[in-house]
Amino acid sequence: MTTHLRLPLPGPLRDIFHPPPTAGVLGVFAYLDATLEAIAKLRAAGHTDFTVYSPIPRHEIEDALGQPVSPVRAFTLVGGIAGCAIGAWLTLWMSGDWPLVVGGKPVLSIPPYVVIMFEMTILFGALSTILGILLNALFAARRVGTIQYDPRFTNDKFGVFVPAGSDKAAGVESLLRGAGAEEVRRG
Amino acid sequence: MAEHPAHTPPPASRVSYDYVTRTIARTLGGPTRGYFLLLGAAVALLAVGIITLLFLLRYGLGLAGYSHPVYWAVFITCFVFWVGIAHSGTLISAILFLFRSGWRTAVYRTAEAMTVFAVMTAGLFPLIHIGRQWYFYWLIPYPNERGLWPNFKSPLIWDEFAIGTYFTVSTVFLIMGLIPDIAAVRDLATGWRKKLYAITSIGWTGSNEQWRHYSRGYLYLAALATPLVLSVHSVVSWDFAMAIVPGWHATIFAPYFVAGAIYSGCAMVITLLTPIRRLFGLEELITVSHFENLAKLCLLTGSIVGYAYCCEYFIAWFGGNPNERAAFWYRAFGPFWWATWTMIICNAFLPLLLWVKKIRTNITALFVISIFVNIGMWFERYVIIVVSLAGEPYEPWANAVYNPTWADWGIMAGSFGWFFMWFLLFVKNFPAVSISEVKEVLAPPKRQASRPGVHRT
Numbered sequence: 001m002t003t004h005l006r007l008p009l010p011g012p013l014r015d016i017f018h019p020p021p022t023a024g025v026l027g028v029f030a031y032l033d034a035t036l037e038a039i040a041k042l043r044a045a046g047h048t049d050f051t052v053y054s055p056i057p058r059h060e061i062e063d064a065l066g067q068p069v070s071p072v073r074a075f076t077l078v079g080g081i082a083g084c085a086i087g088a089w090l091t092l093w094m095s096g097d098w099p100l101v102v103g104g105k106p107v108l109s110i111p112p113y114v115v116i117m118f119e120m121t122i123l124f125g126a127l128s129t130i131l132g133i134l135l136n137a138l139f140a141a142r143r144v145g146t147i148q149y150d151p152r153f154t155n156d157k158f159g160v161f162v163p164a165g166s167d168k169a170a171g172v173e174s175l176l177r178g179a180g181a182e183e184v185r186r187g
Numbered sequence: 188m189a190e191h192p193a194h195t196p197p198p199a200s201r202v203s204y205d206y207v208t209r210t211i212a213r214t215l216g217g218p219t220r221g222y223f224l225l226l227g228a229a230v231a232l233l234a235v236g237i238i239t240l241l242f243l244l245r246y247g248l249g250l251a252g253y254s255h256p257v258y259w260a261v262f263i264t265c266f267v268f269w270v271g272i273a274h275s276g277t278l279i280s281a282i283l284f285l286f287r288s289g290w291r292t293a294v295y296r297t298a299e300a301m302t303v304f305a306v307m308t309a310g311l312f313p314l315i316h317i318g319r320q321w322y323f324y325w326l327i328p329y330p331n332e333r334g335l336w337p338n339f340k341s342p343l344i345w346d347e348f349a350i351g352t353y354f355t356v357s358t359v360f361l362i363m364g365l366i367p368d369i370a371a372v373r374d375l376a377t378g379w380r381k382k383l384y385a386i387t388s389i390g391w392t393g394s395n396e397q398w399r400h401y402s403r404g405y406l407y408l409a410a411l412a413t414p415l416v417l418s419v420h421s422v423v424s425w426d427f428a429m430a431i432v433p434g435w436h437a438t439i440f441a442p443y444f445v446a447g448a449i450y451s452g453c454a455m456v457i458t459l460l461t462p463i464r465r466l467f468g469l470e471e472l473i474t475v476s477h478f479e480n481l482a483k484l485c486l487l488t489g490s491i492v493g494y495a496y497c498c499e500y501f502i503a504w505f506g507g508n509p510n511e512r513a514a515f516w517y518r519a520f521g522p523f524w525w526a527t528w529t530m531i532i533c534n535a536f537l538p539l540l541l542w543v544k545k546i547r548t549n550i551t552a553l554f555v556i557s558i559f560v561n562i563g564m565w566f567e568r569y570v571i572i573v574v575s576l577a578g579e580p581y582e583p584w585a586n587a588v589y590n591p592t593w594a595d596w597g598i599m600a601g602s603f604g605w606f607f608m609w610f611l612l613f614v615k616n617f618p619a620v621s622i623s624e625v626k627e628v629l630a631p632p633k634r635q636a637s638r639p640g641v642h643r644t
Contacts, residue, residue: 126360
């Protein structure tokens with residue numbers, strides 16, 4: 001993961017935020033179908049730990065990679081249920097804690113509390129979805145170490161980075177070129 | 188985000204991924220003199236608001252035009268107006284996302300930013316209205332020495348939860364959508380902007396792992412924002428509908444307010460997009476057909492609003508309640524007749540022009556109509572809030588004479604300054620059109636079908 005800002009960090013933090021570079025081969029592709037071909041060939045050759053960059057999300061890439069469904073949905077579900085429960089607890093417990101009859105209505109009235117429970121469901125569901133995305137997409141990705149990146153990947157190019165030691169790099173290079181990479185870099 | 192192939196043909200065949208990135212990145216930085224003039228005007232308006240607020244703090248709310256029984260007036264009118272403005276942003280960014288309508292991609296970022304800043308503006312008004320701003324935290328349920336808790340049966344507390352949730356969720360939704368686009372401008376930027384974008388894109392590279400979690404999460408955020416936006420203006424409408432004031436106490440209020448909110452918001456999107464498109468040279472990305480679609484949304488929601496007006500008057504007559512009848516007679520023919528007829532003409536009759544395709548596709552005409560809709564929707568809230576409270580049947584002995592004062596107008600001017608200041612700062616510093624989503628509705632670059640003009644995947 002490339003960051004453009006190199007802040008001096010204490011040792012353990014540096015290892016987390018700026019992990020050492022991973023050796024491997026980076027292919028730059030101009031076309032989506034060439035990228036898909038490269039993915040298919042890499043998987044056929046037994047590679048599993050490569051990274052695909054794309055300027056936009058494409059279902060073709062997801063399908064070619066055969067990725068499982070993102071666990072973010074569990075965060076949304078748990079957050080939503082927790083929010084609803086917190087909303088129920090907030091309204092019911094607080095009403096009971098200082099029982100005050102308002103407008104001749106029961107102290108614990110469920111219908112008005114549904115509004116609070118609903119809003120809290122949305123609030124906690126949304127915030128835990130964000131947490132799910134951050135934990136999964138940004139922090140988990142750092143475990144793989146710093147891999148090569150090219151600024152064109154957010155513009156109009158697709159990229160495939162294959163971690164490979166010097167013994168395998170030549171094979172990967174020719175595979176990427178064969179699939180139609182317009183540029184192959186070793187690092 | 189990731190879920191759909193190309194639905195709409197791109198605006199022009201030379202619109203490639205690279206063209207999209209560079210055109211949108213070009214809108215950032217290098218502010219012109221015209222930009223600074225606009226920003227200066229916004230800040231000057233804000234200064235008017237701040238000075239008025241200082242006077243209100245020093246001399247009390249009596250400076251505003253409150254007079255018995257009209258104790259909800261221009262501040263609450265502005266609150267509902269700004270919350271309403273916010274709604275179309277979420278409609279375009281979340282509801283149309285779930286409906287997979289491709290045209291939203293070019294306009295949704297502007298609408299979404301508008302949402303966040305409009306809710307920020309709206310949130311100020313209840314605080315100004317409470318008079319003692321330094322006690323605002325009494326609204327929040329927190330343990331205190333008197334053991335008191337808020338009354339959860341009150342629509343005002345529902346409103347606080349709804350607006351608080353709406354502000355939080357629409358802000359994180361906007362930021363989430365921005366991350367891949369900030370990364371795209373980061374990779375083109377230089378100097379201090381590169382550092383700013385490097386930090387704010389929090390390490391986005393567009394890798395498959397990132398997109399996998401991101402597009403799932405974005406889908407769920409949209410699915411959560413959709414019921415939220417419908418609930419927020421319903422709750423705002425219950426601030427009124429739960430009370431027994433004739434003119435407020437109506438079951439139609441929730442759908443009526445939601446439709447009105449989206450209507451006013453769409454009009455505001457047109458008002459904001461017209462100058463942005465011209466100033467930033469985005470004619471090829473935000474096309475006339477985008478404006479036409481917005482106009483159709485206006486026509487739909489405007490018709491619902493017109494229907495709601497008819498319904499209100501019909502039920503007032505048909506219901507047979509003399510107070511209700513008197514309240515609506517007072518509304519149309521009482522001393523505030525001018526406000527009511529401004530609202531009816533601007534909101535119910537003027538948008539009927541949008542049935543004509545020539546007007547729908549004429550951006551100048553749309554801009555003018557959108558401004559009238561904004562005015563009409565402000566008056567709608569004024570009529571509902573002020574005129575219902577002032578109405579004779581409500582408190583016939585009160586002899587209400589209500590006139591807004593300079594303090595009301597000063598705070599309102601300040602709110603427009605506050606809103607436009609944030610909006611102008613946003614469009615110059617962050618991509619006001621989504622880079623990655625505009626690319627999604629283009630045909631992806633392919634070896635076989637890469638000739639220009641072939642758009643289906």
